[in-house]
Amino acid sequence: MKLLAATAVAAVALACCSVVRAYQRTADFGFDDSEQRQAQKAEFVWSRLAYTSRSGGNGYGWGWGRAAWSRDYPKADRQLLVAMKRLTRIEGRPYEQVVDLDSDAIFEYPWVYAVQVQAWTFSDAEAKRLRDYLNKGGFLMVDDFHGTQDWEDFMEGMRQVLPDRPVEDLQSGDEIFHVLYDMDDRIQVPGEHYIRTHRTYEKDGFTPKWRAIRDDKGRIMVAICHNMHLGDAWEWADDPDYPEKFAAQAFRVGLNYIVYGMTH
Amino acid sequence: MFEFFFKYPYTAFARGRLILLSSWPRWMLVLAIVLGAVGLAGLIWFQWSTAAPKLKSWRSAVIWVLQAAMLMVLLLLLWEPALNVAELRSQQNIIAVLVDDSHSMAQTDAGNQQTREQAAVAALKNGVLDGLKQRFQTRLYHIGASVGEVDNPDKLQSAGRSTHLSDGMRQFLAQTQDLPIGAIVLMSDGAENASGSDEGGGGVDIAALDALRNRHLPVHTIGFGSETAEHDVEMEGVSVAARALASSRMVATVRFHQRGFSRQKAMLTVRESGKALAGHEITLPANGETRTDTLYFDAGDAGAKDFEFSISPMLGEPNVINNSLSRMVNVSGDKRRILFVEGEPRWEFKFIRRAADDDPQLQMVSMLRTTENKVYRQGISDPSELAEGFPTRPEDLFGYSGIIIGSVESGYFTPSQQELLREFVDRRGGGVLFLGGRFSLADGGWNSSGASDLIPTFLPKTKETFHRDPAYPLLTQVGADSPVTRLADDAAVNSARWKKLPYTADYQDAGSPKPGATVLLEMSDTHRKMPMLVTEPYGRGRTALMATAGTWRWQMSMPVGDGSHDQFWRQLLRYVAAESPGPVTASVPAQTLLDEGHVVLSATVRDKQYQPSPDADVMARIVGPDGTSSMMQLAAVPGEAGSFRTEWTADKPGSYAIEVTGSRAGEVLGSDIVTLERKDGIAENFHTEQNRELLERLSNSTGGRYWRPSELSTLPRDISYSEAGISVRDTKPLWDMPINYLLLLGLVSAQWLLRRKWGVV
Structure with a gap:
């Protein structure tokens, strides 16, 4: 009987947590979602890559919440855009843009952000489109995947896109860490689980990996943020329990990567 | 009669x-x-x-x-x-008989058994000389590359490589100034190569005519050779820049005419070291009509290049040497530094930089305002470069060859910086390109700035001229021929490529072009056409305006491998920066000398602020075809501050490299290299038809008469009417x-x- 009661309490608590979490993910956080705002024309449009994940989800509705690509969406995106507006001269649209690889629409957005990339999968046509995008000058930032197995899964997709390009570790002196903010000293940025666990890593991703794939001229075309969760840091930056030092670095990295993508 | x-x-x-x-x-x-x-x-x-x-x-x-x-x-x-x-008094005067002995006189015209030289000698021996001797003393001279007396007509040989009638006349008058010359008989085909260039000198110069008139010497000209060739294609001239950056896209304007091959097809080709660089089929014009055509080709690697432009020989064409012309081009491997000033991070900035990255002759140096208080510098040569922002001293700014002004308000620059920008073009001879943007052109207050003169359009008086809406590029007629907007050699292919380009992400109303400006591209939104790319020469330099910041779509929307965006921008950047001169510029009138070597070497010398430097020490180091070098000093030209000149003779055939260095008080101000080539045995194969017009002009302006070889029986008597020499009035x-x-x-x-x-x- 006690076990049944405990299970019921746990189920109720889990349901409450899920509702709260769902609310957090879908509520109006003070952003203006008007059509006029969404249609605003600007130089920079934050675009998030939607892909078919290994679990099969990439759509909207119920799948919207479940699909791997939409982790932290849209609050993380919008909070970073707020920071970008305040801290740079980039004229950015305050409303994010979801792009996929089913059409050429991605070519309208030379900077794209992807998360949970251990889950991404591509058809041959999608891989070619992403390869063309990068070869033409597009910039891809990937984030929020952790540990050895995630890396292998990520690389499986990446090798489909850029089979011959090596991945290299970025050094502190690399231009991408100085284009806007000097970021010689970097720390591992954890997800919001840090509030509860005080653990900066997930899975076996103990060390943050700042990596990149470059083009023939040495310009970064894919910026890889492995073993860290910058998106969560942007999203939870307004949570008083989330340490400012993680959020501050996450914003700096995001802005540096945007400025780098617009200058190289 | x-x-x-x-x-x-x-x-x-x-x-x-x-x-x-x-x-x-x-x-x-x-x-x-x-x-x-x-x-x-x-x-x-x-x-x-x-x-x-x-x-x-x-x-x-x-x-x-x-x-x-x-x-x-x-x-x-x-x-x-x-x-x-x-x-003229009988037997008291000398009649000078001048026979052209240039190479062209060795030609046998269609329908004749004799060469022109042989026909002249035959005319002399068959009565002309005897007739003259009955009344006068006669002296026989050859005139070609030089003048000399000949004692017997049989010793005349058409060995001269070129004809220099003006020089020859002056030499003859100097040699005979103490002799009672009563008249001159000139036997020639009128071919004149006095300029040393293949395009001919156009006749006898005024100084030679004045010298003849001063001595009241009538020149009776006897014309030899056909007045119109029956079958010949001749290259009249080639216009091409004397210097270029390595890998530049070059444009050559070629002029030619023909006789006997009207409307036939031929190949027009440009070669370098025997390798064809470009060419296309042409239709030859009507007889005697001059046709102009254009060739686009790549300048290739750095070095002194000898480009040969030729029309393929036609079947049965006797003289094919005049189907080709050569031009020396000094292809420089120097880098041109372009300063890109950008007021906000923009895609256009990134993609223009990437286009420049692919050009080894361009080095993009940029200062980008990333935040209100931060400027991100790229391409700088040392940490101090642009550390204080946009340069305030001429010597700092004038080190660049071109400047791009992006989305930057005019107010970002102080009035003195705006004036410096203007002088960068006017005095330094640099190029400035203005781009469209939120803070550009009229929206950036540039129409009331100190640098508004530089903008090649009259900007609108209103604000909000920048729109993030599509605009389609339209190639204008002038743009179709411009190397800036040439994406393909073939005009039709070029036009098709422009039509394929997608719309730009934005556009800006730049107003109307100023007088003297050239619109290379227009654009259309849903309502009207507006100028998109406008260029204009200004002072010693040039300016351009690209009224959009959305051409990055050309790169992102076209298929991978389509180089239209990068090619266009490299060509535009080269237009902006490639022709910006250094502090020292050297020049010669013609870089290809045909059968003569006289060269006037000129140089202009400026200091680091690009002010004329009249007190400079200017030396030329000449390296000849055999590798030997010699030094010459250039003298200041009176009344022309900073200009220096000297004369020199390239006495051997081959290529010459001349490096001119200007220095002042031991400090080298700069140097420049000019190349030239002397070719012998070429000139007389051009203008091979009898130049009757020149001969008639010479005789008419000296009181003589033009004669055909068939009319010479009365020459000895008619020639006696002359005021020169010892004469009496009857x-x-x-x-x-x-x-x-x-x-x-x-x-x-x-x-x-x-x-x-x-x-x-």
Whole structure:
């Protein structure tokens, strides 16, 4: 009987947590979602890559919440855009843009952000489109995947896109860490689980990996943020329990990567 | 025939003066003519009532005119008309016979068995020389690359490589200034290569003509050679830049004409070291018509390049050497530094930078305002470069060859920086490109800035001219021929590629082009056309305006491998920066010398602020074809601050490299390299048709006459009418010229015939 009661309490608590979490993910956080705002024309449009994940989800509705690509969406995106507006001269649209690889629409957005990339999968046509995008000058930032197995899964997709390009570790002196903010000293940025666990890593991703794939001229075309969760840091930056030092670095990295993508 | 009617040759009348020998005054002749005419009119009037009816009309007036004319001729003869003409004294004067011995005289024209030289020698031996010797002393000279006396016509050989009539005449006059030369007989085809260039000198220069006139020497010219070739294609000229950056897209304008191959097809090709760089099929124009065509080609790697432009030889064309022309181009491997000032991070900035990255001759240095207080610098040569922002000193700014002004308000620059920007173009000779953007052009307040003169359009007076809406690029007619907007050599392919380009992400209304500006691209939104790319020369430099910041879509939307975006931007950036001169610029009138080596070497020297440096020490180091080098000093040109000049002769065929260095107080201001090539044995294969126009102009302007070889029998006698040498003025009566009596007879006969016709005899 006690076990049944405990299970019921746990189920109720889990349901409450899920509702709260769902609310957090879908509520109006003070952003203006008007059509006029969404249609605003600007130089920079934050675009998030939607892909078919290994679990099969990439759509909207119920799948919207479940699909791997939409982790932290849209609050993380919008909070970073707020920071970008305040801290740079980039004229950015305050409303994010979801792009996929089913059409050429991605070519309208030379900077794209992807998360949970251990889950991404591509058809041959999608891989070619992403390869063309990068070869033409597009910039891809990937984030929020952790540990050895995630890396292998990520690389499986990446090798489909850029089979011959090596991945290299970025050094502190690399231009991408100085284009806007000097970021010689970097720390591992954890997800919001840090509030509860005080653990900066997930899975076996103990060390943050700042990596990149470059083009023939040495310009970064894919910026890889492995073993860290910058998106969560942007999203939870307004949570008083989330340490400012993680959020501050996450914003700096995001802005540096945007400025780098617009200058190289 | 002329002499039969007029008693004396035409030359006597041409060179003589008409006088009246009678002691009666001339006014009396006029009075007598008037009175006689009036008297005849009175007589007709007096007999009017008794005249035949048919004569009571206009017929009486005709009779009166004929009678008055007859009376006038009779009265004129009474006053004893005569010709006063200077005539050379027999055997006291020298007639100089100048025979052109240039290579072109060795040609055998179609239908002739002899060469032009042989025809001239034959004419001399078959009467001309003997005829002249009966009246005068004669001296025989050859004239070509030089002048010299020849004692026997058989020793004349068409060995001269080129014809220099002006130089030859001056040399001849200098050699014979103490001799009683009575007249000159010039036997030539009129080919003139005095400029040393393949495009010919255009005739005898004014100095040579003045020298002839001062000595009152008539030049009688005898023309040899066909006046029109039967079958020939000739390259008239090639216009191409004398210097270029490595891998530049070059444009050559080629002029040519032909005879005998009208409307036939041929290949126009440009080669370098025998390798074809570009070419296309052409249709030859009508006989004698000059046609212009354009060739686009790549300048290739750095070095002194000898580009050969040629039209393929036609079947049965005897002279194919004149189908080709060469041009030396100094292809520089120097980098041009371009300063890109951008007021906000933009995609256009990134993609222009990437286009420049692919050009080894361009180095993009940029300063980008990433935040209100941060400027991100790229491409700097050392940490101090642009550390203080946009340069404030000429020597700092003038180190760049071009400047791009992106989305930056004019107010970002101080008034003195705006003036410096203007002087960058005007004085330094740099190029400035303005881009569209939120803070650009009218929206950035540039129409009221100190640098507004630089903008090649009249900007709109209103704000909010920048729109993030699509605009389609449209190639203008001028743009179709411009190397800036040339995406393919073939005009049709080029046009098709522009039509394929997608719309730009934005556009800006740049107003209307200023006078002198050139619109290479237009754009259309949904309503109207506007200028998109406008260029304009300004001072020593050039400016351009690209009224959009959305061409990055051309890169992102076109298929991978389509290089339209990058190619366009590299060409535009090269337009902006490639021709910006250094502090020292050297030049020669022609970089290809044909059969002569005289060179005027000029240089302009400026200091680091690009002010003329008249007190500079300017030296030229000349490296000849055999590798030997020599040094020459250039002297300052009076009245032209910073200009220096010297003359020199390239005495051997081959390529020459001349490095001119300017220094002041031991400090080197700069240097420049100019290359040239001397080619021998080429010039006389051009302009091979007889240049009758030149020969006639020479004889007419000196009082001589142009002769055909078939008319030479009267030359020895006609030539005696000259004021040069030892001459006397002779008076030759004209009253007994047969023409006088024939005229009187004619007038009487005409009256009689008319009266018979009218039935009133």
